[in-house]
Amino acid sequence: MRRTFKEVDILSSTRINESELLREVNLEISVLKGLDIFTNAHVQGVVKTTMAMCLKMNMPYEEIKKCVISAYLHDVGKIRIPPEILQKTARLTEEEYQEMKKHTVYGYEMCMEYPTFHKYASIVRAHHENLDGTGYPDGLTADEIPPEASLIKVADVYDALTQRRQYKDGYKQSEALAIMLNDVKAGKMSPDYYEILLFVVIEGLEEKHETHLMNIQKFNNNLEVLHELEIIYKQIYDRGLTPKLEKKLRQFELAPGYDMSTNANLLIIKQKSLEKELEWEKLCASEISAINKILKELYKWAD
Ligand SMILES: [Fe+2]
Numbered sequence: 001m002r003r004t005f006k007e008v009d010i011l012s013s014t015r016i017n018e019s020e021l022l023r024e025v026n027l028e029i030s031v032l033k034g035l036d037i038f039t040n041a042h043v044q045g046v047v048k049t050t051m052a053m054c055l056k057m058n059m060p061y062e063e064i065k066k067c068v069i070s071a072y073l074h075d076v077g078k079i080r081i082p083p084e085i086l087q088k089t090a091r092l093t094e095e096e097y098q099e100m101k102k103h104t105v106y107g108y109e110m111c112m113e114y115p116t117f118h119k120y121a122s123i124v125r126a127h128h129e130n131l132d133g134t135g136y137p138d139g140l141t142a143d144e145i146p147p148e149a150s151l152i153k154v155a156d157v158y159d160a161l162t163q164r165r166q167y168k169d170g171y172k173q174s175e176a177l178a179i180m181l182n183d184v185k186a187g188k189m190s191p192d193y194y195e196i197l198l199f200v201v202i203e204g205l206e207e208k209h210e211t212h213l214m215n216i217q218k219f220n221n222n223l224e225v226l227h228e229l230e231i232i233y234k235q236i237y238d239r240g241l242t243p244k245l246e247k248k249l250r251q252f253e254l255a256p257g258y259d260m261s262t263n264a265n266l267l268i269i270k271q272k273s274l275e276k277e278l279e280w281e282k283l284c285a286s287e288i289s290a291i292n293k294i295l296k297e298l299y300k301w302a303d
């Protein structure tokens, strides 16, 4: 597949200091910090995904910074959209939709008001363009769209589909990615950046999966513990709470001062956590396998 960004040799690339980068980014956007758009969950989500994608591609520091700041700014023009349109939960009328689309141009204009933001203006303007020229506001085609805008678009659409909104539930990650694959196949969305997003999502899920497995292991001996607890309390009943028995109770993270039923209740709470962990683990595993299938489908299509 065509690569939009030059791939950097992993060995030669220096590790990016993420907190330093975010500090610099925050400093630069602080001119507009008063706007509550930056604390908006969607903007935060797009920034997070954009950053993860840039890091995955081993982009140079300055390029990552440019993409992350543009992600922060991408919907800044929405503050010029009337709130009754912005907050409308029902379907927008054609006229309202046309007004909503203008947030790209308003964002561009706002960036042009600050010399430090000039370099982000065309990226902000182009984040709803499609590679095949069917996007807005200018109907640009592949080569005319800044690559950063194509990257942010992928993060933007993914976040919009997966985020839980006031009035509707978000899609599961695999569902959102399947919907986006249609846009890739239709020639609207960059297959390169979409592939990177798949890597990022799979990696995030694998990390989560690992944590759930660890928690399951931790909680899993609960039934054994219940049985042992019974024995320990029998011994306490016979000989009183010896230091050895106290140590045993502490090993189970149970309170030695409590009676058997209180501690048994603690175990039941842990059991409930285990059930949740098992559920999440299953969901993670099925998501990983579904997204791997999507990745295969992407490669088949690209061949
Ligand atoms: Fe937007």
Ligand SMILES: [Fe+2]
Residues within 6 Å of the ligand: 042, 046, 074, 075, 156
């Ligand atoms: Fe957005």
